[in-house]
Amino acid sequence: MSEYTVTRADIIDAVYKEIGLSRTESALIVETILTHITTTLIKGEEVKLSGFGVFDIRVKQPRMGRNPKTGRDVPISARRVLRFRASNILKNRVNGALTKE
Amino acid sequence: MLKSDLIEKLELENPHLSPAECERVVAIFFESITQTLEAGARVELRGFGSFTPRRRKARAARNPKTGESITIPEKFVPFFRTAKALAKKIDNFSKT
Numbered sequence: 546m547s548e549y550t551v552t553r554a555d556i557i558d559a560v561y562k563e564i565g566l567s568r569t570e571s572a573l574i575v576e577t578i579l580t581h582i583t584t585t586l587i588k589g590e591e592v593k594l595s596g597f598g599v600f601d602i603r604v605k606q607p608r609m610g611r612n613p614k615t616g617r618d619v620p621i622s623a624r625r626v627l628r629f630r631a632s633n634i635l636k637n638r639v640n641g642a643l644t645k646e
Numbered sequence: 647m648l649k650s651d652l653i654e655k656l657e658l659e660n661p662h663l664s665p666a667e668c669e670r671v672v673a674i675f676f677e678s679i680t681q682t683l684e685a686g687a688r689v690e691l692r693g694f695g696s697f698t699p700r701r702r703k704a705r706a707a708r709n710p711k712t713g714e715s716i717t718i719p720e721k722f723v724p725f726f727r728t729a730k731a732l733a734k735k736i737d738n739f740s741k742t
Contacts, residue, residue, distance in 0.1 A: 551682040551689045559678050560671055566663075574656065574663075574671050579694050581655050585647045587735050594649045597676045598724075602736060624737045627695075629726035635680060636723060639699055642684035643722035 586627060598631040683724050693731050700725040 553575060560571040582592050582600065591601035603626050610621040631639075649672065656668040663671075682689045683699045690696040704720040728736075 549687050551678065551687060553691060555682075556675055556678045559674050563674055564667055564670055566667075566671075574660065575675065577656060577659060578652065578672065578675055579691065581647070581652055583694065583732060583735070586732075590647060592647045592652075594652075594676060597649075597680070598726075627728045627733065627736050629695075631724040631726075635683075638680055639683045639724045640722045643686055643699055644720070 589625070594632075596632055596634045598629055598635055600627060600629050602626070603628050691729070693729050695726055695728045695732060698725050698727070699723070 553572075557568065557571045557575050560566060560575060561568050564571070566574070585592050586600055586602060589602050591599060593599050605624050605626055607623045608621050610619050611617065612619050653665070653668050653672050656671065657663070657665050660668065679689050679697055683697060686699055688696060688698045699722050702721050702723055705718050706715060707718050708715050
């Protein structure tokens with residue numbers, strides 16, 4: 546597997562090259578996409594991106610956990626977590642590309 | 647929020663861009679992530695989270711109807727980990 550990590554800069558570059566917006570404008574619009582997704586999720590609403598996947602908020606009940614180092618019981622309070630479920634299209638593409646025949 | 651809602655928001659905020667251009671920007675965004683995962687690499691979006699391909703080992707399973715045992719081959723799945731900063735914002739919202 547490749548060691549290279551893709552970041553915002555690479556996505557901005559793709560927008561710049563394929564759409565022909567300026568780099569500044571490309572950066573701004575990519576940031577806006579992320580902002581819209583995060584503000585929607587923070588409100589507790591789900592984000593459904595057809596062909597990619599669904600981001601939603603799960604409400605977790607409080608439970609007892611254990612510190613694996615000390616063996617001590619620690620209470621884990623109720624919390625809200627973000628979950629991503631990949632669409633079948635994304636799952637099939639990733640599995641198809643990485644599974645060797 | 648659906649992908650179409652996201653595109654609509656971008657259109658409203660960027661009147662100088664055509665609806666088709668806004669749609670393409672969104673498509674490029676998710677296609678970049680998908681292609682990176684297909685290449686076996688990782689995508690890290692600071693403050694949001696990271697996407698990585700993960701290997702699931704081959705395992706033995708059983709057809710619950712027939713009781714027949716089968717081997718599920720190794721597979722690769724897309725995995726998302728929420729950034730600490732975003733996880734905090736999402737969790738704190740319910741507590742305020």
